[in-house]
Amino acid sequence: MPRHGRHRRRFSQGAGAAEQHGLRFHQGCVRPQPVRRGHLHAGTGLADARHRRAAGARPRRAGVPRGAGAMLGHPAPSRHPRTDPWFWATNCRNAGRRDNGGAARYLLRVGGHMQLARHLAIASAMAMTASVAAKAESAPFYQGKxxxxxxxxxxxxxxxxxxxxxxxxxxxxxxxxxxxxxxxxxxxxxxxxxxxxxxxxxxxxxxxxxxxxxxxxxxxxxxxxxxxxxxxxxxxxxxSKDNMVCATWNRVPVRSMADVVKRETVVGATGPGSRTLTHPRAFNELLGTRFKIVSGYPGGSEITLAVERGELEGYCGWTVGSIISRGSNWLHDGTLTLLAQFTRDLPNVPVARDLAPTEEGKRVLDFLAADVVxxxxxxxxxxxxxxxxxxxxxxxxxxxxxxxxxxxxxxLKLEIDPVPGxxxxxxxxxxxxxxxxxxxxxxxxxxxx
Missing domain, CATH: 3.40.190.150 (Bordetella uptake gene, domain 1)
Structure with missing residues (x-):
């Protein structure tokens, strides 16, 4: 049998052993299989994952930059497409079709089992280091911070x-x-x-x-x-986005915003910069309500507790998510009287803009409703x-x-429906x-x- 046949058998046996260690040959490409990060040594020569050789890519030929950096995917000084690592990453599959079995022929040319094993080991190391390249190169700032x-x-x-x-x-x-x-x-x-x-x-x-x-x-x-x-x-x-409501406790003799026009109703607020202050003020100005605002609460949790204890009668600018996260069914069991909401999520609850008698008032409440995002x-x-x-x-x-x-x-009963930055x-x-x-x-x- 010609010598190249014996070497082909050796290559086949070596490839089988390599697959057991996470290396495959496919259409002339060396393709790394997943490995555990803990088994890798993240040295200074790691390549970016974007530059690693993808499935179907051929090994280096004439015209491909030499050196460990180039083999690992680091850009070479020349940016000719044939020497650009991005070219190999994005055109590997096509390259494999043009020269099917390229990796096998390259390894056969080295001759000898020891040389074959050495090249397999080098290729395997390259594949493993590339798999952590992206994190290794983008980590320097946040690492240890x-x-x-x-x-x-x-x-x-x-x-x-x-x-x-x-x-x-x-x-x-x-x-x-x-x-x-x-x-x-x-x-x-x-x-x-x-x-x-x-x-x-x-x-x-x-x-x-x-x-x-x-x-x-x-x-x-x-x-x-x-x-x-x-x-x-x-x-x-x-x-997530969130709806906002203005509500009173069920013991308060108020069933609608029209009732608040007739009767002073005490609500709590944190202070300037919060919807707990802006919303009731807007209702007073635009709808003629008589909300009496007590400011100075540290946060929404304290306002909620004050409403439960009877120190306050209601809460405007209350997020629906906050009510739900308390583990209560207040929105549906009659504990709260919902006077207005800023979206149309809750059935049978008036939408704030619809209560405004003027177009100018509706635009103001639309402006405040943007807060839901x-x-x-x-x-x-x-x-x-x-x-x-x-x-x-x-x-x-x-x-x-x-x-x-x-x-x-x-x-925690926290809704997840993400809003991108x-x-x-x-x-x-x-x-x-x-x-x-x-x-x-x-x-x-x-x-x-």
Whole structure:
């Protein structure tokens, strides 16, 4: 038998052994099989996964750059298509069709079992190192770092629970797997945390916040404390949109907004910068209601407890998600009288804009309703490098698909219907483009005069 036949048998036997160690030959390509990260040594020569040789690619030929870096997928100085690693990654299958069995012929030419085994070992090492290349090259910044998520509300509430949900699951979806911790900085409906994020937090991707969507409009409403431009924040994403309601406890002799026109009704608020203050003021101005607002509560949880205890009669700007997360059936068992909602999610509950007697009033309430998209936002400061914003947004959406996060959220009764960061960013831009007459009226409402 000719010598090349004997070598072909040896190649076949060697290929079978290689497949047992995670290497296959297919249409002239060397294709790596999945391996465990713990078995790899992530050295300095790792290639980016985008540049690794895909199924169907041929080994290096004349014209392909030499050197370990080139073989591992690092771009060579020349960017001719035939020497570009992207060319091999994207055209491997076609290359295999043009030269089927190219890998086999290349290995046959080396001659001898020892040389064949050595080349198989080299190819196997290349394949394994490429499988962790993307994380190894994108990890340097977040590797060993700690991200702090500031929750703009007190512990025990739904915003706090949302921030801690993000903190438990975000790390494994970011390159470098940074640690993630939560710090509470409550006050003024998230305004204090928002100011901290805008003015004091590091702008390197290690500082994030969960704040109320209402803080977006505070600069537009003339709040002297809201010294920021919400368009400059980097909106990473939110776990869901949410409806908002104005409601009273069932012991209160109020069954509709018309009743509140006739009777003073006491509701609670955190302070400037929160929908708990803006919404009842808007109803008083546009509908003629007589909500008496008691401000100064640290957060929504404290307002809820005050309503339960009878210190307050109602709560406006109450998110449906917060009510559900308490594990109660208040929306349906008659515990609450729902006076208005801002979307059409709940049957037999009036929509706020439909209650406004004027077109101007409807536009104002539409403006306030945009907040539903910004219900549970994860936000980064201005001026964070674009590649880190992209990594955070990508990691956030991957986290939202994670079965472990979804199971965790289900236990907490937190809805998961993710809102991408760019969608939030566009809503913020739209709010800043609101007609001047709408802004003037909302400023008047917010001033309480």
């Amino acid at each position: 700690q991200i702090t998520i500031v929750a703009g509300f007190t512990t025990g509430g739904t915003y706090d629970a949302t921030a801690r949900l993000y903190a438990r699951h975000l790390s494994k979806h970011l390159p470098g797997n940074p640690g993630v911790v939560v710090r509470n900085l409550p006050g003024s409906g998230g305004l204090i945390a928002t100011l901290n994020l805008y003015n004091a937090a590091p702008k390197d991707g290690t500082a994030l916040a969960v704040v109320g969507g209402g803080v977006v409009i505070e600069p537009l409403l003339g709040n002297a404390q809201a010294t920021y431009d919400a368009r400059r924040f980097n909106w990473i994403g939110g776990r 910004l219900a549970w936002p994860l936000v980064a400061p201005p001026d964070v490098p674009a590649e880190r914003v992209a990594a955070l947004r990508s990691g956030f959406l991957a986290m939202m698909k994670d079965p472990e996060l979804r199971a965790d959220a289900a236990k 760019p969608e939030m960013q566009e809503v913020v831009e739209q709010l800043y483009r609101a007609p001047p007459d709408v802004i003037r009226l909302i400023k008047k409402i917010n001033s309480g005069q």
